[in-house]
Amino acid sequence: MRTRGDAQPRLEPFAAGPVGGIAAAAAALLITLSGRYGFHRDELYFLLAGRHPAWGYPDQPPLTPQLARLGAELFGATPTGVRILPALLAAASITLTALIARELGAGRGGQVLAAGAAACSGYVLGNGHLLSTATFDLTAWLTIILLTLRLARTGEARWWPLLGVAVGGALLNKLLVLGLLVALAAGALTAGPRRPFPPRRHTVLGLLTALLAALPFALPVLGWQAAHGWPELTVAQGLSAAGGAGGRLLVLPMQALQLSPLLAPLWLAGLSRLLRRPELRWARPVAVAWVLLCLLVTAAGGKPYYPIPLLYALTAAGCESYAHWVREHRAKLAGGLLAALLTSSLAALPVLPASALAAPMTVDPDIGEEVGWPELARATATGWAAVPAEQRAAAVLVTANYGEAGALARYGPALGLPAPYSGHMGLHAWGPPPATATGPVLLVHPAGHTDLEHHFTACHPVARVDNGHGTANTEQHAAVVLCAGPDRPWADLWPLLRRY
Known part of the structure; x- marks a missing residue:
């Protein structure tokens, strides 16, 4: 200088x-x-x-x-x-x-x-x-x-x-x-x-x-x-x-x-x-x-x-x-x-095959979160097919987190899925579902995180997510669960689903 x-x-x-x-x-x-x-x-x-x-x-x-x-x-x-x-x-x-x-x-x-x-x-x-x-x-x-x-x-x-x-x-x-x-x-x-x-x-x-x-x-x-x-x-x-x-x-x-x-x-x-x-x-x-x-x-x-x-x-x-x-x-x-x-x-x-991400994920787990979203949408579509056709007009799709909701909003329409709802972060402000949506509720949540199911009745799994690469990310083996409906009106339930 x-x-x-x-x-x-x-x-x-x-x-x-x-x-x-x-x-x-x-x-x-x-x-x-x-x-x-x-x-x-x-x-x-x-x-x-x-x-x-x-x-x-x-x-x-x-x-x-x-x-x-x-x-x-x-x-x-x-x-x-x-x-x-x-x-x-x-x-x-x-x-x-x-x-x-x-x-x-x-x-x-x-x-x-x-x-x-x-x-x-x-x-x-x-x-x-x-x-x-x-x-x-x-x-x-x-x-x-x-x-x-x-x-x-x-x-x-x-x-x-x-x-x-x-x-x-x-x-x-x-x-x-x-x-x-x-x-x-x-x-x-x-x-x-x-x-x-x-x-x-x-x-x-x-x-x-x-x-x-x-x-x-x-x-x-x-x-x-x-x-x-x-x-x-x-x-x-x-x-x-x-x-x-x-x-x-x-x-x-x-x-x-x-x-x-x-x-x-x-x-x-x-x-x-x-x-x-x-x-x-x-x-x-x-x-x-x-x-x-x-x-x-x-x-x-x-x-x-x-x-x-x-x-x-x-x-x-x-x-x-x-x-x-x-x-x-x-x-x-x-x-x-x-x-x-x-x-x-x-x-x-993303220089390694998606099946070889175990080592880099120990340094940066986020790299594994780029894998498996189309597969999650397809598993959700399998679950949606389990909803009787005559009940789908009153059915609701709910996810546990914004990643799942974003994936279903991106890939779901081509698979015949409705717009997803979620109480996570900014998505909570875009709900709740209409009061008339009293029919079945299809839930998507990470494996083992069953808290979301507690707010719904008669829940049973209908599909499971497999990203096809064995990548152990958040959504690998996520559950797709079909429930009869919410345990209370959506207006009362929605504040309970907010999650940061």
Whole structure:
């Protein structure tokens, strides 16, 4: 990073060509592999939620369901069609990682290394393969981190409105970004910067400007959550309870594993560089924010991957430290990145046969949730055929979770199935069934989870799901159960079926 006397550090030119090439290659790989298995349960839910536009759902704000709807309308309602946008977001995240490296003083070699490391990491590849809230979060958080660093380095007020817009966009996707803001603010208050940050009055004005820029995005989302009793917090509490003490201990190991253990030297070097180098004091809040957010997630029992965008910033910070080493050891670097790419691909991408997912599912169980949804719909159609033809007009199809409902909404019409109902997450708001639907009820629920049957009478199994690959995911051997009817009117029963 060059300087001009006492002026702010001057950035090296951006390595747009090689960085863009790496990002494009990653996107091409993701699109090529996007259709190998099938939809993920969350994608099926997002497609269904996208048909019911709202400013919020119990488990998330509106952005990801609308991205699913947009992808399906632009590119087709297929796994590949829905996953083109995630692949492009992955390319954006790779580019942002290189830009963060540049912001922290990296030249051409450091920027290319940062892009290569991001492209070979399991978290970027996994989120670029599937549409999830984490997919957009990674891009949004990296944008916020980049703008925060730019603001801290230059002290220029023009970055405040852009920072506010980036925060507002992130709030449209997940309220979790508020944790990032708290961690960055705490890092700034405890670790600097001192210069060239503007005087306090200008900082207050800048914060107000950012707030005003974020409000058009934030108010509808926060208003919806407040009007509905903050259900996203209820969902978060349930995730914390499900994770238990064991999940809290995995916050750091899982981040290292999801990024790639082979990339650990980069982020460790970046952490050390930001905490120890006095000329980078202005960027130190990013390192402190990562530590604080890890502690916050551990204490609250959040998902281990929540702080991982900050780990990408640390990785970017460490790349300049290796830039000189890279010039002399290019073969070793290429071998290391190739090993990271191969191991990350095995863990996060559909490169193995569907029958060989046992090993990668120990690292990321979600990859197994892309298998078996058409088979679930066919098993449900077998169960529906057991309903007497004269009773089907008054019959109801009910599922235990949103994945099952999304699969039946996607594949069911071609099999003659009616629209499904469910009390899970956002689907509860789209019920209950009509009061006249007093006939038989066909239930679909995971094997062994019979709680749903307790609300219905004379239940007996009529079919069983087999995904045909032996993949031990949530819906393998799911039960299709035929019941005579609900044990009380739907208006009374429906509140009892709500589940987060």
